[in-house]
Amino acid sequence: MSEFDLIDKYFFQQVTQRKDVILGIGDDCALLSMPAKAQLAVSTDTLVSGVHFFADVDPRALGHKALAVNISDLAAMGATPAWVSLAITLPELNEAWLSEFAQGFLALAEYYGMQLVGGDTTKGPLSITVTVHGHVPQGKALTRHQAKAGDWIYVSGQPGEASLGLQLLQGLSASGLSANTQQHCINRLQQPTPRVVIGAALRGVASACIDISDGLAQDLGHILAASHCGADIHLEQLPLNADIVNAIAFEQACRLCLAGGDDYELLFTVPEEQRSQIEVIASNTGVPLTCIGRLVAGKPELTLKLDNQHYQLPLAGWDHFSDKK
Amino acid sequence: MSEFDLIDKYFFQQVTQRKDVILGIGDDCALLSMPAKAQLAVSTDTLVSGVHFFADVDPRALGHKALAVNISDLAAMGATPAWVSLAITLPELNEAWLSEFAQGFLALAEYYGMQLVGGDTTKGPLSITVTVHGHVPQGKALTRHQAKAGDWIYVSGQPGEASLGLQLLQGLSASGLSANTQQHCINRLQQPTPRVVIGAALRGVASACIDISDGLAQDLGHILAASHCGADIHLEQLPLNADIVNAIAFEQACRLCLAGGDDYELLFTVPEEQRSQIEVIASNTGVPLTCIGRLVAGKPELTLKLDNQHYQLPLAGWDHFSDKK
Numbered sequence: 001m002s003e004f005d006l007i008d009k010y011f012f013q014q015v016t017q018r019k020d021v022i023l024g025i026g027d028d029c030a031l032l033s034m035p036a037k038a039q040l041a042v043s044t045d046t047l048v049s050g051v052h053f054f055a056d057v058d059p060r061a062l063g064h065k066a067l068a069v070n071i072s073d074l075a076a077m078g079a080t081p082a083w084v085s086l087a088i089t090l091p092e093l094n095e096a097w098l099s100e101f102a103q104g105f106l107a108l109a110e111y112y113g114m115q116l117v118g119g120d121t122t123k124g125p126l127s128i129t130v131t132v133h134g135h136v137p138q139g140k141a142l143t144r145h146q147a148k149a150g151d152w153i154y155v156s157g158q159p160g161e162a163s164l165g166l167q168l169l170q171g172l173s174a175s176g177l178s179a180n181t182q183q184h185c186i187n188r189l190q191q192p193t194p195r196v197v198i199g200a201a202l203r204g205v206a207s208a209c210i211d212i213s214d215g216l217a218q219d220l221g222h223i224l225a226a227s228h229c230g231a232d233i234h235l236e237q238l239p240l241n242a243d244i245v246n247a248i249a250f251e252q253a254c255r256l257c258l259a260g261g262d263d264y265e266l267l268f269t270v271p272e273e274q275r276s277q278i279e280v281i282a283s284n285t286g287v288p289l290t291c292i293g294r295l296v297a298g299k300p301e302l303t304l305k306l307d308n309q310h311y312q313l314p315l316a317g318w319d320h321f322s323d324k325k
Numbered sequence: 326m327s328e329f330d331l332i333d334k335y336f337f338q339q340v341t342q343r344k345d346v347i348l349g350i351g352d353d354c355a356l357l358s359m360p361a362k363a364q365l366a367v368s369t370d371t372l373v374s375g376v377h378f379f380a381d382v383d384p385r386a387l388g389h390k391a392l393a394v395n396i397s398d399l400a401a402m403g404a405t406p407a408w409v410s411l412a413i414t415l416p417e418l419n420e421a422w423l424s425e426f427a428q429g430f431l432a433l434a435e436y437y438g439m440q441l442v443g444g445d446t447t448k449g450p451l452s453i454t455v456t457v458h459g460h461v462p463q464g465k466a467l468t469r470h471q472a473k474a475g476d477w478i479y480v481s482g483q484p485g486e487a488s489l490g491l492q493l494l495q496g497l498s499a500s501g502l503s504a505n506t507q508q509h510c511i512n513r514l515q516q517p518t519p520r521v522v523i524g525a526a527l528r529g530v531a532s533a534c535i536d537i538s539d540g541l542a543q544d545l546g547h548i549l550a551a552s553h554c555g556a557d558i559h560l561e562q563l564p565l566n567a568d569i570v571n572a573i574a575f576e577q578a579c580r581l582c583l584a585g586g587d588d589y590e591l592l593f594t595v596p597e598e599q600r601s602q603i604e605v606i607a608s609n610t611g612v613p614l615t616c617i618g619r620l621v622a623g624k625p626e627l628t629l630k631l632d633n634q635h636y637q638l639p640l641a642g643w644d645h646f647s648d649k650k
Contacts, residue, residue: 022364022466023466023468026469026551027402027468027469027551028368028398028399028401028402028469028534028535028536029366029367029368029398029399029401029402029404029459029466030366030367030368031364031365031366031402031461031466031468032364032365032366032367033364033365033463034359034364034365039347039356039357039358039359040356040357040358040359040365041354041355041356041357042354042355042357042408042410042442042443042456042458043353043354043355043410043443044410044411044412044443044444044445044454044456045412045445046412046414046445046447046454047447048414048447048448048449048450049449050449051447051448051449052447073353073354074353074354076353076354077352077353077354077356079354083367085367085368085369085456086369087369087370087371087412087454089371089373089452117367118367118368118369119369120369120370120371120454122371122372122373122376122377122452123373123376124373124374124375124376124450124452125373125449125450125452127414127447127449127450127452129369129371129412129445129454131367131369131410131456133367134354136356138358141347141348141354141356143348143352143356144351144352144353209353210353211353226351226352
């Protein structure tokens with residue numbers, strides 16, 4: 001079977017055929033038509049075997065995750081997913097593996113009405129690079145640089161679970177954790193849910209937004225740097241999973257939540273006058289949206305507080321080439 | 326130095342700042358504005374160390390090539406290059422290497438007025454995935470499926486040189502080749518010139534177009550399959566480099582030209598009534614555009630001819646997962 005047959009067999013036969021795809025897979029380029037008065041949002045992420053996932057990970061879960069982490073970037077801009085390109089490098093032609101991978105990938109694409117419009121299949125060490133394209137109404141994208149001191153800081157879901165899931169897969173003893181919670185954490189790691197509906201609902205409501213793939217504290221740092229302000233985070237307000245707090249102690253649970261990484265939740269800031277909208281969005285989506293602190297004037301620094309007192313908690317985010325890790 | 330500092334230091338400081346880039350590097354997504362009445366052309370290609378290039382290749386040449394092979398796909402659609410994303414996976418942080426790579430990459434981006442708008446830097450086995458975006462006026466893209474029997478087949482440049490360059494790097498003895506020709510072939514391999522101006526000029530002139538990265542014969546096969554016709558190619562019309570024919574014999578030079586691969590020339594078909602335009606384009610661009618045969622009615626098969634007689638010449642194109650190689 002050739003490269004071309006491969007692409008045909010597993011990736012060409014997608015159910016979703018968008019009207020704005022003039023040419024999909026099968027020419028030198030995809031040819032795409034943009035809606036009027038929209039801007040194009042584009043993001044690229046690579047997952048490398050042995051770095052971002054274990055070589056023996058379930059290929060269907062990997063297909064899901066490779067797309068989900070990219071859609072999460074669209075969600076963080078408030079963009080609506082549209083098209084995706086997939087570049088996949090494989091050490092050998094394993095059809096069973098590829099079939100499972102494609103099913104995980106395409107199932108998520110279908111869910112969001114995205115069409116796979118191109119890509120490349122190459123031979124080499126296993127890695128996956130996905131480029132997603134979405135639309136956002138002109139001038140309505142959620143960015144990082146328009147937050148202001150006084151805005152409230154919110155986060156979706158329960159960050160830290162994915163990181164705990166990773167530790168469990170690496171052999172962490174977790175005698176205090178129920179089997180259900182353990183599986184939930186592993187699921188959060190392997191099959192994250194991009195917060196597309198929340199991102200779209202936050203257009204015109206949030207003053208800034210980011211997805212916290214690198215860890216809540218580090219990604220909040222990007223908003224602080226871009227918006228030139230500081231932040232107070234109140235540890236007792238963090239949306240911790242009660243089972244986890246019971247099993248591994250409060251301080252460790254806070255550290256997971258703030259620095260764990262690989263969560264694809266949204267962190268966003270909301271001006272006082274828009275706060276009532278957040279309850280509506282949480283209610284509509286069924287996803288907890290929790291206020292964890294507030295932006296303050298001053299240097300782009302994060303201050304952790306417990307009972308309104310400064311609290312010291314060493315944190316480090318995910319950074320491949322940093323000496324800090 | 327962290328991943329973020331890296332991106333800043335080598336890739337963020339591009340001279341070209343396009344007005345249609347609302348947000349470039351530094352947010353969850355790039356945010357881009359499309360021109361009116363244009364369609365978006367998108368292509369992705371991966372280069373893997375040890376497969377597409379030698380691990381010790383000059384990083385500046387690699388930076389050039391990684392972008393050039395993608396721009397070539399835009400050229401083949403008749404699209405005008407605009408934006409690019411770069412996902413690069415590196416085994417270690419080698420700043421000297423990265424600086425050279427970035428210079429080669431960005432110099433070509435500048436040449437075409439493209440802006441680097443995003444990407445990802447990860448740790449792992451060396452590989453590079455580039456996604457390019459271009460614009461093409463609505464309905465004017467060059468595709469593969471609209472060629473017709475009777476159309477003439479043209480190719481730009483002198484295909485086969487890149488493939489010979491590869492063989493020279495692999496230690497092919499080439500006593501009959503001048504040092505100049507040897508270096509020229511290696512340059513064609515390592516620093517191909519995407520045919521952007523030719524592609525744009527072919528809008529409204531060519532009936533189909535493709536870039537011949539996989540080898541002339543194999544890529545012509547894609548046009549034949551998509552357009553439901555056959556082709557006659559006349560070997561004596563192939564634009565062979567005279568030095569190469571002298572050194573390695575005519576039949577071998579034909580095989581290099583037809584099946585070599587890694588050429589980023591354009592193969593295109595032209596209706597009889599548009600043929601006069603081709604001379605104008607060749608004259609304006611200074612690139613030879615050579616008529617090598619004609620499309621014929623019938624099965625999507627390629628017939629090779631010499632002095633109007635059938636000629637047998639075993640060929641194989643570049644296909645990573647094919648048993649044929």
